[in-house]
Amino acid sequence: MTWDVVCHVLQPFAPKEILKTNFEQADTLLLMDGTAADRPNTIYVTASATLPRPFHHALVVSLGDVPAEADNRIVLEQGGLAQVFNALASAKSWLDTLSTTLALCDNDQELLDRTSLHMGVPMFYLDESYRILAMTKSLDFPGDEEWVHMKEKGYLSPKNAQKMKDSGDLDKLALARKPMVYHSDIYPFPSITSNVWLGGRFVSRLTVLCVDGNTSPLVLRACELVTAHLRRIWERSDRLSDSGPLQSMLLDLLHGVHLSEELIADRLASAPYLNNSVMQLFFADVKARDDRQMASYYASLLQRLYGEEHFLPVVWQEQLLLLAYAPDEVGLNSLTAKLSHFFADHHLRCGVSNPFRHIRDLHGFFHQALAALESEQQAGLSFYRSIMLERILAYIPEEQIPFLISPDIPRLEEAEGQYSFSLLDTLRTYLECNCNLIRTAERLYVHKNTLLYRLNHIKSILRCDLNDADERLLLMLSFKLLEGQ
Secondary structure, eight states: OOOOSOOOOSSOOOHHHHTTSOGGGGGGOOOOOTTOOOOTTOEEEOSSSSOSSOBSSSEEEESSOOOTTBSSEEEOOTTHHHHHHHHHHHHHHHHHHHHHHHHTOOSHHHHHHHHHHHHTSOEEEEOTTOBEEEEOSSSOOTTOHHHHHHHHHSBOOHHHHHHHHHHTHHHHHHHOSSOEEEOOSSSSSOEEEEEEEETTEEEEEEEEEOTTOOOOHHHHHHHHHHHHHHHHHHHTSSGGGOOSHHHHHHHHHHTTOOOOHHHHHHHGGGOGGGGGOEEEEEEEOOTTOSSOOOHHHHHHHHHHHSTTSOEEEEEETTEEEEEEEESSHHHHHHHHHHHHHHHHHTTOEEEEOOOBSOGGGHHHHHHHHHHHHHTOOSSEEEEGGGGHHHHHHHTSOGGGGGGSSOTHHHHHHHHGGGSSSOHHHHHHHHHHTTTOHHHHHHHHTOOHHHHHHHHHHHHHHOSSOTTOHHHHHHHHHHHHHHHHO
16 A cells, blocks of 8 residues: 555644745645645645646645635745655655555554554554553553553553543544544643544544654554554454443453453443343353354344343354343343243253352353353253352362261261161162152152151161251262262
């Protein structure tokens, strides 16, 4: 890509003001071609005494007499125009070199590093939630606290983001289609911001810190060039699944990124309903499907079928996660029943976490949903609650298990040969049936009196009281530990 030497001045100048300009600093001027718009804030530079058409608003810089068809015209002495053209040619070469350099960059980090070396200024760009996606590594400013803060935290601080909101400048920046000079009390020097638009949607914002105060049109054109190359990189990436500040925050929390309470509160401003809701995470295994449907397809389908329901779809690593929410667990259960039919009908396996109330805990409950998903191979919902005890016991080292077994278990094992029935099976079934005699007798296919006879023998061997809930729990845990060996 090459660039015509075309640019705009920051402010319209009257001819008498232009006469005071040092044309050796002509990088702030740009050469306009003959089809340029006749606007007060443009400059037309020509070596000819005649113009291709009348210009009554644009400023014309030329040699020779002032023609009648130009209201705003400056005549330079012989040699003056050559200085202007030399400066403009230098600007063109500088832009063309930058364009060639950026065309070789395949990722955003390399793009920012090479640009900042070429321009001599640091830069970074953020997504919609002020998360820093990439920032200059080749230039360092250890004396600037905000720069260090961003490098460490990866976010524009909530305090500074709020300053930008309060100033009202964010509204202007959000609509900008070209680079804009931005002055704030966040940095001790001006900056240039440029939105990255893709498919009519804002996806990120480039910021150049002009530490030398240079915000000339030449630098603005360089920012426009960098933005175009960032757009090219975005088109090749899968980051468009991050749709909005809330989604970006959810993805960060899923990755286990630690976010401050202030930052979470700022992101939840667009979703206040999550503050007072019971939430539950559903993790659907879309990759296992053989129909090659994308996670985004199922997300769209769910929204069409259950548009009125309370859930947020999140596409994460080509998998589908749903954050369901409701005022209470009754509402959550109703939604869960509908989702159960959906996943079963589409032959999708889905792990479901326990309910929770704080969005900051999303990472831990994501692992619950993942564990529930891995525990079941059949289509439909698998709940972490059903495997909680197994997961808890799995944290116990195998070599420690013999020392955690109730001493009553070995006593029953030693007495097994003296009876025509299994003492251990009878006791375990009795405990699993919550000490209900009728249910236990049915499961063992014996008469109730026969069960009482067996239990009397078991109780005579035990040193514990089966009426004690803690003793029953210890016995059940012992059976579970032995089962896992």
